Amino acid sequence: EAKLEMKSLWDEFDDLGTEMIVTKAGRRMFPTFQVKVFGLDVNSEYILMMDFTPVDDKRYRYAFHTSSWSVAGKADAAMPPRIHVHPDSPAKGGHWMKQIVSFDKLKLTNNLLDDNGHIILNSMHRFQPRFHVVLVDNSHDSVQRAEENFKTFVFDETKFTAVTAYQNHRITQLKIQSNPFAKGFRDCDTEECAIDVLGNYPSPNASRSRSHHRPSSLQLM
Amino acid sequence: EAKLEMKSLWDEFDDLGTEMIVTKAGRRMFPTFQVKVFGLDVNSEYILMMDFTPVDDKRYRYAFHTSSWSVAGKADAAMPPRIHVHPDSPAKGGHWMKQIVSFDKLKLTNNLLDDNGHIILNSMHRFQPRFHVVLVDNSHDSVQRAEENFKTFVFDETKFTAVTAYQNHRITQLKIQSNPFAKGFRDCDTEECAIDVLGNYPSPNASRSRSHHRPSSLQLM
DNA sequence: TTCTTGTCACCTAGGTGTTAATAT
């Protein structure tokens, strides 16, 4: 009834141990959580939403010399739990099923005082994204039907560790290779690395050799 | 029940004779058609939409030496009439009234074969935008109530001539001064021209002196 | 030490009028 999009990319990250950046202003997830939804009633209204549950009650630490995560103690105090409602909500089943549902407006933050409605997560803790489909039911006995009107989907391969800076260098490299917005950090000499995750080729003026020296000024000739 | 936003800007354009660019790919309107809506039922559903009616049955021509429009004959064959439905439709009255309704996704084209759903207009003809509010009525006798469920608003100051290139140079200048996306064409030596139409000041790195010479190369120092 | 923050160059994505070339 719900299928995770870009599963192979999620699997690739999951095999390395997915990390998601959290910032004060809020950072999008990459990969973006996207699903295809099936089996809804075309003319009934639904609210689609996401939340994040702690995977365990632990705090983690990354050891660079062994390139591995280890437990660093008990979890910090839990943050105020928040839910992200998909901005198209409420909408009819027909709307949700006619295209991929993308949670690309969802942002993660570590700011406990956030007032932008972003999802608040503790850094160095592990989380499991969850996806919920709620049927809008205005009938008098909607309370009794609350359970059947509420469906939750969990994709194990989307769990991740929240971080303020990437820990595993291989995660950094996979993000750079697969996120179009990080194209500026790709090292490409030839066209072999130029194919993005969707199989698209770059525009002709792309892939000039990267230099991270910051010019102090520039002059027109 | 509907109030035009940015009326003073529309008036400024209307006094000069508003022109709107039409292109094959589709061009947004500037000013953008935006309204505040009042008096809807908060919990009923409405569809909001726009269409464009010919102001007259004439074709126009612009005389640069006299800076004026004149009739150039009868109108060309009318294009297939199209309606632009606001992408939030259908939505409850509460949604429409809680913020300004902006038709910034609406695009104008002169391509009669357009398959992007854009509004098709004949260049060098005059048009009157119209705004419609339609109550979604599922009752059995909705046919009888069709008229009361359908309200149309016309703001005379939003009429314009469709063009493929600006004719009146004063229109061009007003577009450049008031549209943020045309900031690159502003001639500014001091901060006096730097206040945009909303009264906002520019960001610190703006308003470098404009040069339309295209550098053949540039060098980092 | 370990983790977090703020700034930055470098991208994606797309909205401007200009200009030269092309229709009509």
Added chain:
DNA sequence: ATATTAACACCTAGGTGACAAGAA
């Protein structure tokens, strides 16, 4: 002549990881 098209420099708006500095 007049009208249209396509490429382009220059913007707005905002998403990346790198890096240096700061905080715990």
